[in-house]
Amino acid sequence: MKTKTIQIKVLRQDPSSGQEPAYQQYTIESYPGMSVLEALQTVYGKVDSTLAIQGYACYRLVCSLCTYRVNGKLVLACRTPVEDGMVIEPPPKRNVIRDLATEIVTER
Amino acid sequence: MKAPTEILSCDVLVIGGGGAGCRAAIEAARCGNSVILVNKFPIGRSGTTITAMITYTGTMGQLGICPDDGPDVLFWDVVRGGHRLGNQDLIEVFCRGARDTVLELDSWGMKWDRVDGKFTATRLPGQTYPRGNHRDAITGMMMQRVLCEQVRKHENIRVIDNLMVTKILEDAGRAAGAVALDIASGRFLTFHAGSVVLATGGAGRLYKVTSMPEDARGDGFALAYRAGATMMDMEFQQFYPTCVVFPTSVRGVMVPGAIVYPQGARLINSLGEPFMHKYDPIRKEMATRDMMSRGMALEIAAGRGGTHGGVFIDCSKVPDLVAKHPKSFGLFKSIGMESFDRIEVAPGAHFSIGGIQINPFCESNVPGLYACGEVATGMHGANRCGGNALAETQVFGRIAGEQAAAFARYNAKTDFCEEDVDKEIARVRSFLTGESKETPKELICELQELMYKNAGLIRSEESLLNTLNQLVDLKARASDVKAGGGEKYNLAWIDAIDLQNMIQIAELICVSALQRKESRGAHFRLDYSEPDDTFLKHFCITLDKQDGRTITSTPVIRTREEVES
Ligand SMILES: Cc1cc2nc3c(=O)[nH]c(=O)nc-3n(C[C@H](O)[C@H](O)[C@H](O)COP(=O)(O)OP(=O)(O)OC[C@H]3O[C@@H](n4cnc5c(N)ncnc54)[C@H](O)[C@@H]3O)c2cc1C
Ligand code: FES
Numbered sequence: 001m002k003t004k005t006i007q008i009k010v011l012r013q014d015p016s017s018g019q020e021p022a023y024q025q026y027t028i029e030s031y032p033g034m035s036v037l038e039a040l041q042t043v044y045g046k047v048d049s050t051l052a053i054q055g056y057a058c059y060r061l062v063c064s065l066c067t068y069r070v071n072g073k074l075v076l077a078c079r080t081p082v083e084d085g086m087v088i089e090p091p092p093k094r095n096v097i098r099d100l101a102t103e104i105v106t107e108r
Numbered sequence: 109m110k111a112p113t114e115i116l117s118c119d120v121l122v123i124g125g126g127g128a129g130c131r132a133a134i135e136a137a138r139c140g141n142s143v144i145l146v147n148k149f150p151i152g153r154s155g156t157t158i159t160a161m162i163t164y165t166g167t168m169g170q171l172g173i174c175p176d177d178g179p180d181v182l183f184w185d186v187v188r189g190g191h192r193l194g195n196q197d198l199i200e201v202f203c204r205g206a207r208d209t210v211l212e213l214d215s216w217g218m219k220w221d222r223v224d225g226k227f228t229a230t231r232l233p234g235q236t237y238p239r240g241n242h243r244d245a246i247t248g249m250m251m252q253r254v255l256c257e258q259v260r261k262h263e264n265i266r267v268i269d270n271l272m273v274t275k276i277l278e279d280a281g282r283a284a285g286a287v288a289l290d291i292a293s294g295r296f297l298t299f300h301a302g303s304v305v306l307a308t309g310g311a312g313r314l315y316k317v318t319s320m321p322e323d324a325r326g327d328g329f330a331l332a333y334r335a336g337a338t339m340m341d342m343e344f345q346q347f348y349p350t351c352v353v354f355p356t357s358v359r360g361v362m363v364p365g366a367i368v369y370p371q372g373a374r375l376i377n378s379l380g381e382p383f384m385h386k387y388d389p390i391r392k393e394m395a396t397r398d399m400m401s402r403g404m405a406l407e408i409a410a411g412r413g414g415t416h417g418g419v420f421i422d423c424s425k426v427p428d429l430v431a432k433h434p435k436s437f438g439l440f441k442s443i444g445m446e447s448f449d450r451i452e453v454a455p456g457a458h459f460s461i462g463g464i465q466i467n468p469f470c471e472s473n474v475p476g477l478y479a480c481g482e483v484a485t486g487m488h489g490a491n492r493c494g495g496n497a498l499a500e501t502q503v504f505g506r507i508a509g510e511q512a513a514a515f516a517r518y519n520a521k522t523d524f525c526e527e528d529v530d531k532e533i534a535r536v537r538s539f540l541t542g543e544s545k546e547t548p549k550e551l552i553c554e555l556q557e558l559m560y561k562n563a564g565l566i567r568s569e570e571s572l573l574n575t576l577n578q579l580v581d582l583k584a585r586a587s588d589v590k591a592g593g594g595e596k597y598n599l600a601w602i603d604a605i606d607l608q609n610m611i612q613i614a615e616l617i618c619v620s621a622l623q624r625k626e627s628r629g630a631h632f633r634l635d636y637s638e639p640d641d642t643f644l645k646h647f648c649i650t651l652d653k654q655d656g657r658t659i660t661s662t663p664v665i666r667t668r669e670e671v672e673s
Contacts, residue, residue: 031355033357033445034355038357044599044600049548049593050598051599052598053599054149055291056148057321058159059357059359059361060439061434061435062159063154065150065153078439079442081443097292097596099597
């Protein structure tokens, strides 16, 4: 399997801390077929377990909880191949809990 | 320091907001009770129900295209499909209730697929008639949507998302509430409830390859077991034969074998040879899920698998894959899979058959504690037939809600011991402070590898004892695991808590699987490869006072004389 070392940038924040959001760069091994979701899970699992992403994933285009802003565009992370230099942010207009974990408001 | 905790009071507490939990909450609310429905992640966007694509065992008789079908035909299908191990009192309830739940969901706006006013239905292996109702290819998602709408309509249901129950509180052996962690804030909530319904779904994520979503970690099994509930048939874990193993970003996504084989797809080993004829000479690739999975696992174990532990499915001859299957082949294409001629697939954990023992009132043996949906067990026996799980959530969700409501009404609330709350919060918080060499996620992956390799599809006394041994070591390491990252939405903290539960469930599976010295349905033992009817009984495990396990066996409940087989 051909692997490649890539870097991705993730916007991190904790709104209750009073600190400004800041980008953090992570280096991971990627391979052809790796999704942005898997890349983020790899960061959490192998590089920095303090990174917060949505805790649930269906991995198959059902839940849309993996919606993030990648290079400025809203995408489903489970279907988007990861690329070197990608910038990943929470979707706009959502309340951020921490990092990429946001409040999902189901109207009720 | 005493952690801050808020106490919320209700008649019925429903834990888990998938198909079963929503239905239970609706029924309890209809009975006039105050209900709190909690879910670990955002409700309607998590759990397993939303991932179910097609079939819902429903129409029987005049409503559909097979007027000869009815509850009695379905009864024997479920009995035989479960290799005669299903409890027939539950099967009776299921068969009589399934059809009405289709109509009920319809009245709530489900809009089932129909032709000329009649329900259309798919026929699945093991079902005598076509009775798998559907709604496009998003049956589960639509079901969850209409259920959430109904939940919203009841003012006496309060829904709380991102709330993870970590303990069921008891008073003198009766369920009295629960302790839960608010994942977003890291704060604890305590529930004081008249009765508790567990609807937390299955535990496929105990295995490295699984078609189940990330939250199918089996919390409810561990919660119930620690509260004194009897766990039954834990050795039975259904696998779906063709789940992708590589690329790992789509690991577990199902390739719909039964649809693509008739269109020219082939299942081959690493030498390029078809192999299913060796394991099921007549049905070959169209064999039932348990036989397909067993054949694939044996082929892989014989060393004729690929580098990622699977065999291959060649779909190059099948037309229009991407357009017809956007959520499998479409997804594969979008992450960069260029051709579909060699997709590596292996059996993935798909449905937890075993679980909390219930009677037809959805009562566990702990007074005030009810269970429904995949976390409960009894009707499927040794193997679940396709389509029955979704209908099960509705048939038994309703009963659980109604019975839990009655229990709360007729029994005065008892008080749990505050010390138990403090102890639980201290236990959960202990993972937050300090440092550990290994992360919770690493240990979860290790557990998943271990269970998949040794206690999954192919088992033997040796592999099971070996797994139990390794679990002792893993448990010791897991108890020391730490989750830096603070209190707010700390995934490592959730993983640390889940890990303890997962190891406990893994032990129950192995212990139960050791007892069953035969092969039946989803349970296959290399050292006892044939069915043996002296094992037509259930194994039950309870936690005794000394923290030890008590294993007993109990007969299969039969309500009808078996006619011709
Ligand atoms: C890919 C796939 C396809 C399937 N297709 C079909 C099909 O076509 N037909 C069919 O009949 N069956 C199908 N099944 C099986 C069926 O979907 C499930 O058995 C059923 O939906 C389970 O419903 P449930 O309500 O019991 O659990 P779930 O829907 O899983 O809901 C449980 C909920 O409890 C929550 N929870 C868990 N732990 C806690 C906790 N500690 N505190 C609070 N909340 C918690 C979870 O987050 C989850 O939201 C399929 C399964 C899979 C994996
Ligand atoms: S993980 Fe569910 S849609 Fe992407």
